[in-house]
Amino acid sequence: MASFPLSVNEKLIARSRTIGELLAPTSPFDKKCGRENWTVAFAPDGSYFAWSQGHRIVKLVPWAQCLNNFLLHGTKNVANSLSTRLPRQNSDSGQKNKPCEHIIDCGDIVWSLAFGSSVPEKQSRCVNIEWHRFKFGQDQLLLATGLNNGRIKIWDVYTGKLLLNLMDHTEVVRDLTFAPDGSLILVSASRDKTLRVWDLKDDGNMMKVLRGHQNWVYACAFSPDSSILCSVGASKAVFLWDMDKYSMIRKLEGHHNDVVACEFSPDGALLATASYDTRVYVWDPHIGVMLMEFGHLFPPPTPIFAGGANDRWVRSVSFSHDGLHIASLADDKMVRFWRIDEEYPVQVAPLNNGLCCTFSTDGSVLAAGQDGSVYFWATPRQVSSLQHLCRMAIRRVMPTGQVKNLPIPSKVVEFLCYQI
Amino acid sequence: EETYNKYEGPDLMYMKLASSDGDEFTIKKDHVSTSGTIKMILNPFPLILTLLDFIVWTGTAAENERIEMNCREIPSHILSKVCRYFTCQVCYTNSSSEIPEFPIVPEIAPKLLMAADFLDC
Numbered sequence: 001m002a003s004f005p006l007s008v009n010e011k012l013i014a015r016s017r018t019i020g021e022l023l024a025p026t027s028p029f030d031k032k033c034g035r036e037n038w039t040v041a042f043a044p045d046g047s048y049f050a051w052s053q054g055h056r057i058v059k060l061v062p063w064a065q066c067l068n069n070f071l072l073h074g075t076k077n078v079a080n081s082l083s084t085r086l087p088r089q090n091s092d093s094g095q096k097n098k099p100c101e102h103i104i105d106c107g108d109i110v111w112s113l114a115f116g117s118s119v120p121e122k123q124s125r126c127v128n129i130e131w132h133r134f135k136f137g138q139d140q141l142l143l144a145t146g147l148n149n150g151r152i153k154i155w156d157v158y159t160g161k162l163l164l165n166l167m168d169h170t171e172v173v174r175d176l177t178f179a180p181d182g183s184l185i186l187v188s189a190s191r192d193k194t195l196r197v198w199d200l201k202d203d204g205n206m207m208k209v210l211r212g213h214q215n216w217v218y219a220c221a222f223s224p225d226s227s228i229l230c231s232v233g234a235s236k237a238v239f240l241w242d243m244d245k246y247s248m249i250r251k252l253e254g255h256h257n258d259v260v261a262c263e264f265s266p267d268g269a270l271l272a273t274a275s276y277d278t279r280v281y282v283w284d285p286h287i288g289v290m291l292m293e294f295g296h297l298f299p300p301p302t303p304i305f306a307g308g309a310n311d312r313w314v315r316s317v318s319f320s321h322d323g324l325h326i327a328s329l330a331d332d333k334m335v336r337f338w339r340i341d342e343e344y345p346v347q348v349a350p351l352n353n354g355l356c357c358t359f360s361t362d363g364s365v366l367a368a369g370q371d372g373s374v375y376f377w378a379t380p381r382q383v384s385s386l387q388h389l390c391r392m393a394i395r396r397v398m399p400t401g402q403v404k405n406l407p408i409p410s411k412v413v414e415f416l417c418y419q420i
Numbered sequence: 421e422e423t424y425n426k427y428e429g430p431d432l433m434y435m436k437l438a439s440s441d442g443d444e445f446t447i448k449k450d451h452v453s454t455s456g457t458i459k460m461i462l463n464p465f466p467l468i469l470t471l472l473d474f475i476v477w478t479g480t481a482a483e484n485e486r487i488e489m490n491c492r493e494i495p496s497h498i499l500s501k502v503c504r505y506f507t508c509q510v511c512y513t514n515s516s517s518e519i520p521e522f523p524i525v526p527e528i529a530p531k532l533l534m535a536a537d538f539l540d541c
Contacts (some may be wrong), residue, residue, distance in 0.1 A: 178422060364518065383512050383519055386505045386541050390533035394522040406530060 001312070002298045003332050008344050011314070016337065016349040016377040018363055020070030022061070024053045024372030039356050042114040043141060044180065046361035047099060048157055051142055052110040054372040058145055060157060062099035062150065063360070071378070102160035104145070106153055112176045112188075115157070120182030121224070142185055142200065146173030152188055154200065164204040168196055175219040179225040189217040195231050195248070208246045213237055215292055218260040224268045224396070227287060231258035238273055251287045252279055262314045264324045269395035270340070270418055274317035277306035280328050284417065286400035291418055294338055297329040304306045316356045321363030322384055322390050325334065329354045335368055337380055340418070346373035351378050388393040393414055435462075435490040437503070443496035444488075451506040456540030458489065494535045498528060502535055509541075 004010050039049040041064065049063045119142040141157040150169035155162055171191035179185040184200040184386050185207075195217055197209040222229055228249065238252040238259050238263035257277035264285070271285040273274040278301055282292040297312040325346075326338045333352050336345040356419040357368040358377065366377050394403070394416060403416045414420050427449045429436045435452060491499060505522065512519045524532060 030490065233474055364516070381519060383509050385520075386502065386536035386539075387533060389505075389522050389524055390529045393526055393529040394533065397526045406529060408534065415537075416533075 003296060003312075003330075003334065005295075005298045008095050013345055014347045014380075016335070016347045016366075019067075019376040020057075020360065021287045021376065022051070022066070022116060022374045025330055031127065032286040035261050036109050036179075038369070039113045041113045041115055041402050042358060042360050042367070043157065044117045044121055044361060048141070049276075049360075049367065050113050050115065050374075051369055051374050052113060052145075056106050056108055057112065058104045058106055058108060058110055058143070059142065060104065060160065061103040062101065065099070067365070069283055072290050092236055094410070095181070099158070099159075102155075102157075104143075104155055104160060106145050107148060108151070108352065109148035110145050111148060111172050111174055112144075114144045114176035114178055114186070116144060116178030116184050116186060118182050118184055121180040139295070140184070140314065141156040142178075144176045144178070144188075146188060146190075146316055148172050148178045150192070151189065152176065152186075152198075154186075154204065158248055164200065166204050166206070168206055169194070174217060177220050177229075179222050180224055180228040181280040183226070185226075187229060189220040189233075191210075191216040193217060193233075195220060195229075195241075197243075204344070210241055210246065210248075212239055217227075218258065219262050221262045221264055222272075223264045223285070224266060228268075229272075230262045230265075230271055230285065230334055232262045232273055234258040237273075238262070238283075238304075240288075252285075252288055252290070255279070255285075256303045257313075259306070260314070265315060265319050265321045266321055267395040269400070270319075270323075271389075272317045272319055272326055274314040274328060276310075277301070277303075278310060278312040278314060278330070279306075280314055280317050280326065280338075282326070285401055292340060294326070294336075294343075296328070296336070297331065314321070315354065316368075318358045318359075318367075319362065320379060322381065324384055324388060325363075325379060325381075327357055327359065327366050327379070329357045329368060335366065335377070336364070340382075341420075347380050349375075351375060356413045387415065392416075437499060438488060439494055439499040440488045440492050441496050443499065443502050445499060447503055449508065451510050453501075454506050454509045454541050458539065461489065462487070480488075491535075491538075493538065495531070498531050498535050499519035501528065501532055501537065502541070505541065 007365050028272050038052055042049050046063055048060055050060045053057050067296050104360055138288050143155045145153050150171055152166040152171060152173055153162055154164040168192040169192055173188050174188050175189040177187050186200055187195055189195050193213045196206055197208040199207050213233045216234040217231055220229060220231040228245055229243050231239050236255045240249040242249050248375040255275040255277050257275050258277045259273050261274040271283045272280055274280045278297040280294040283290050296314055301310055312326055312331055314330045318327045324339055335349040335351050337347040338345050351368055351370055353367045354370045358364055359366055364379060366379050368375050400417055404413055433449055435449055464524050507520055
């Protein structure tokens with residue numbers, strides 16, 4: 001069973017350049033739990049990086065200093081020695097201008113992580129912002145951790161202190177995501193087959209329960225304009241929800257096995273989903289059409305084989321900031337970098353037992369987690385074509401339906417809808 | 421400095437792009453090769469005769485070519501953005517420095533897209 005089609009010579013595919021590693025400290029006597037690393041995350045403004053080290057610990061490091069360390073001290077960097085070079089947390093000073101490293105003991109196995117910022121990535125959709133007991137300052141940065149027992153703990157990134165404890169899920173909280181508009185709305189996806197919407201500006205009040213999944217929910221993601229939420233789960237489920245009315249918009253059908261990861265493109269025009277059926281699909285979420293397919297097993301498996309245990313499950317997918325590249329992580333011990341307009345990967349990197357990957361906020365680095373450690377690679381980057389830059393500028397403000405009504409030639413409309 | 425005079429003659433370094441409303445942009449030939457369309461035009465053995473009505477050739481001898489491209493459909497505020505894109509491309513291709521955001525206001529994006537489509541860049 002090949003990882004690439006016969007026409008592709010695997011040896012000709014470029015290998016990605018390693019930037020660095022953050023290795024988990026070895027603790028042979030402390031066996032609170034396994035060394036799985038289910039999640040890695042970058043802060044929306046790129047200031048921090050967090051990952052679950054296993055053993056119920058989450059590590060938070062200031063990203064710029066971390067990157068600097070990699071450049072100064074070479075690629076190998078054991079997490080313990082990293083801490084001696086960075087200022088330790090000071091309980092008095094939660095100053096923003098001195099970012100500190102934090103080690104957080106969450107008290108239970110950590111399954112998901114998400115950063116939330118009260119500074120909107122785009123223009124906020126909520127007009128009415130109320131301040132309640134937690135006087136969130138001008139630029140609050142929070143880290144949400146989803147735990148094995150269904151609890152969600154919210155931490156302040158600058159001080160490392162616990163702020164809120166959200167209790168409602170009855171099963172593992174498998175994924176968490178904040179709305180990118182700075183409203184501090186958090187959505188959690190759980191094995192109890194529901195998603196819950198929490199308002200962290202309102203003391204963590206749970207606003208809504210989204211029901212519809214028949215089985216475990218694996219992941220969720222907001223569109224960049226915060227209007228749509230995608231949730232994916234077992235039994236081939238890919239659902240799109242309207243986040244104004246909290247109703248289901250549509251189901252996307254096509255995968256043959258559990259769908260375990262999803263992410264929107266930065267202009268919101270595309271949605272990538274990764275599944276145990278060995279494929280990553282890229283959809284147009286506005287009209288519910290599948291546009292591209294990225295395979296990890298050749299020849300492509302039959303639906304029955306794809307629907308079972310096939311040793312080639314795709315675990316994670318991430319969209320780059322430039323809207324042109326996707327990274328995927330599969331069980332064949334490889335990370336693949338794809339361009340959305342090419343059928344075969346542009347770069348690969350080796351990784352054993354990888355479970356999660358994510359691009360950094362500026363898209364220059366890919367982080368992937370494995371066994372409590374994190375590995376970083378430089379992403380293939382170039383100046384995008386002016387046509388693609390224009391396409392992103394237009395699609396950020398226009399859904400597919402409106403694009404079709406523009407007074408432009410049909411070839412250009414197809415290009416704008418990513419159908420070429 | 422003599423490079424600024426290389427507007428005519430054998431070592432042609434610059435060419436002119438003219439917008440639909442009369443603005444002219446002088447731009448280095450190397451920068452302009454980002455555009456697939458212009459690259460075809462600058463080819464010393466032009467096979468594409470249909471594009472000739474966009475080009476004004478002055479002088480008869482090959483050594484005295486001055487090249488101006490008349491972009492009749494592209495207004496100046498769009499063409500200036502295109503030129504800025506060319507500079508950005510040349511600057512950050514094959515460079516290890518961070519590629520900055522190329523800002524495009526949504527209002528000009530459709531027209532800019534048409535120009536980019538025409539110029540194949």
